[in-house]
Amino acid sequence: MKKPIRKAVLPVAGLGTRFLPATKAIPKEMLTVVDRPILQHVVDEAREAGIEHFIFVTGRNKGVIEDHFDSSYELEDTLKRRGKAVEYAALMADLPAPGATSFTRQQAPLGLGHAVWCAREIVGDEPFAVLLPDMVTKSGPRGGRCLVQCVEAYDQHGGNVMAVEEVPPQETHQYGIVAVGRDDGHTFEITGMVEKPKPGSAPSNLIITGRYILQPEIFQILELVEKGAGGEVQLTDGMIQLARTQSFHGVRFDGRTYDCGSRLGFLSANIAFALDRSDLAPGLKEALRSFGFVSKGV
Ligand code: UTP
Numbered sequence: 001m002k003k004p005i006r007k008a009v010l011p012v013a014g015l016g017t018r019f020l021p022a023t024k025a026i027p028k029e030m031l032t033v034v035d036r037p038i039l040q041h042v043v044d045e046a047r048e049a050g051i052e053h054f055i056f057v058t059g060r061n062k063g064v065i066e067d068h069f070d071s072s073y074e075l076e077d078t079l080k081r082r083g084k085a086v087e088y089a090a091l092m093a094d095l096p097a098p099g100a101t102s103f104t105r106q107q108a109p110l111g112l113g114h115a116v117w118c119a120r121e122i123v124g125d126e127p128f129a130v131l132l133p134d135m136v137t138k139s140g141p142r143g144g145r146c147l148v149q150c151v152e153a154y155d156q157h158g159g160n161v162m163a164v165e166e167v168p169p170q171e172t173h174q175y176g177i178v179a180v181g182r183d184d185g186h187t188f189e190i191t192g193m194v195e196k197p198k199p200g201s202a203p204s205n206l207i208i209t210g211r212y213i214l215q216p217e218i219f220q221i222l223e224l225v226e227k228g229a230g231g232e233v234q235l236t237d238g239m240i241q242l243a244r245t246q247s248f249h250g251v252r253f254d255g256r257t258y259d260c261g262s263r264l265g266f267l268s269a270n271i272a273f274a275l276d277r278s279d280l281a282p283g284l285k286e287a288l289r290s291f292g293f294v295s296k297g298v
Pocket of ligand 1: 011012013014015016017018019057106108109110111112114115132133134261
């Protein structure tokens, strides 16, 4: 019997150096895609996948994240007194249940692997999800955002699971790449992983995109793993060791992923999510036309 995936780790302790100066005083996870913080979109995705407990690995200057997932008495009271029932209901719907969030600190940004390891005591001895909170996803034809499809793959295969996406072969050296074994088209067995392979040496053009289901044995490995690329403790290096004893499967996510840690991904996400909104799409299309963009559907 597979243990259900109840807990998710959201590492939010990075410095966001690719997005300066915006991220000097504001955590990049709190920048907004339309009118919701990037991190709220990611928590929405985790909730959709059935996650019940959200573990945020934070750092200094990230206190506003904890405030965002708490109630805001003055604001709620004012909305109620002014009869803003819709706005009040929306705030309440986003509020996590009491006790459904935990916050722990990564004292220094020593890498994603180290950030995940910082959550070990709160996760305990059960499989869990990891969501990189600067990636936001939109569901594709199969339905469900990316973590939903990962949980479905876990229900099918068990073990460890991660989402992947195709990139042009000349870009593989920038990412973690997987090697493909037995393959049913949507999910496949992962027979190898490599972090930032030398140009021309990648085993495929499938990159690891930031949604994982991991078994708790990863924590003992991360405790001992040496610093890797960029002088950081890499999650991929830990997963390579875990793959010696446990199965890993990849999920070809059929929706769209936006890397909101990069300026272009962030801008693209804002346009894509706004075009989905009936209150914003007509005005935005008009604005895009006025900039000289005339393309299919806009
Ligand atoms: P990134 O490398 O994309 O985030 O890590 P970063 O370090 O904040 O960004 P840049 O590259 O300097 O612009 C992916 C996720 O892992 C978290 C980040 O907060 C981000 O959400 N992370 C990364 C940590 O929590 N701790 C770390 O030591 C590194």
